[in-house]
Amino acid sequence: MTSATNQTRNSSLIAPTAPFWEHAGTVVRGLQRGVALGLVVLALTFWLAPGASWESDIMLFKLALSATAALAGGIIFYASRNPAIPTAEVDVDASEVRMMHVPRFGQPALIERIRFCDLGRAIQRDGQIRLRSSEGETLAELCAQHANVRSSLIPALRNVGKLPALTT
Structure with missing residues (x-):
């Protein structure tokens, strides 16, 4: 059994493990998507927050903040796509x-x-x-x-x- 295990371990059928830095792009893309989702949720919570006032100046401020957060979230999410293979x-x-x-x-x-x-x-x-x-x-x-x-x-x-x- 030991010789079969060694033969399998040394054969070319088992792919070598990649170093951790080769997967860093996947981790960064996942973090970017998490930040993007957080910004979109933040944009929605401006309008659902309890005790929110309906005064015009506060509404304009909330509109600007939610539009900026949603736009930034969309841009970050779009930037986190997988790179195209040539x-x-x-x-x-x-x-x-x-x-x-x-x-x-x-x-x-x-x-x-x-x-x-x-x-x-x-x-x-x-x-x-x-x-x-x-x-x-x-x-x-x-x-x-x-x-x-x-x-x-x-x-x-x-x-x-x-x-x-x-x-x-």
């Missing part, structure tokens, strides 16, 4: 990979343009081609079963030395 466009004719930010509304924006010769080593395994940056970060995963990929991308990557000639 998409990769592979252009074989230009021998480059373009990392694009595609917003929900509006035009896509170019983040980075990477030439094939500046890529890291590509990996072809199980019908997939994984394009990696020079730092080893995965940029895109493509299905190698498509005829366009087999006839154009694979030879282009092999010409610049990013994909080994013989793959298994």
Whole structure:
């Protein structure tokens, strides 16, 4: 039983645990959402507070405070969205990979343009081609079963030395 436990512990099936600072963005987004919710609740409680006066100057002050709190809460809540994941466009004719930010509304924006010769080593395994940056970060995963990929991308990557000639 001990050898099976050690083998499982050392296998690549178990994902390594990430350091705590890689999850800091999630914690900060959660705190931002909590503050935003608190501001919206504060804006509502200005009007529901017991003993509130209906004098015009106090009403105007409460209106300004509640509008400001609700607006700030909405802006903070909107800012706490998850960051958008960029998409990769592979252009074989230009021998480059373009990392694009595609917003929900509006035009896509170019983040980075990477030439094939500046890529890291590509990996072809199980019908997939994984394009990696020079730092080893995965940029895109493509299905190698498509005829366009087999006839154009694979030879282009092999010409610049990013994909080994013989793959298994």
